[in-house]
Amino acid sequence: MNRIVQFDSPFMLGFENTRLLIERASKAAGETYPPYNVEETGEGQLRITLAVAGFSAAELEVRIEGRQLIVAGRKEDVAAAGERAFLHRGIAARGFSRAFVLADGMEVQQARLEHGLLHVDVVRPEPEPIVRRIPITTCG
DSSP states (O other): OOOOOOSOOTTOTTOTTHHHHHHHHHHHHTOOSSOEEEEEEETTEEEEEEEOTTOOGGGEEEEEETTEEEEEEOOOOHHHHTOOOOSOOOSOOOOEEEEEEOOTTOEEEEEEEETTEEEEEEEOOOOOOOOOOOOOOOOO
């Protein structure tokens, strides 16, 4: 099986990790639990909303590892408690970990749990234009 090598142009320097990030993103796209939305809420502003019905704020974690935003939920096993006998269980209570790859400069502004939905607001501040002149030295 031949893989198409992306970002192999000699004009794109320092993008060695980009292929790995694309592979991680495509793997994460195949996961379906919990369902989520990504919406643009303004220029340079995104909101990721995950359906986490049944999870409390204490059972959820939002963290950044490197360039990944990771949202995880850990549910205690209610069946082991023996307090409930479900005739039908359609609301998933399993743990999860979902990762989103962030571009350079993206910052998580806040995470808010509301009515079974976890909203994570991400912003990309406008970068300051940087122009730097490189001196040219001569030999001899």
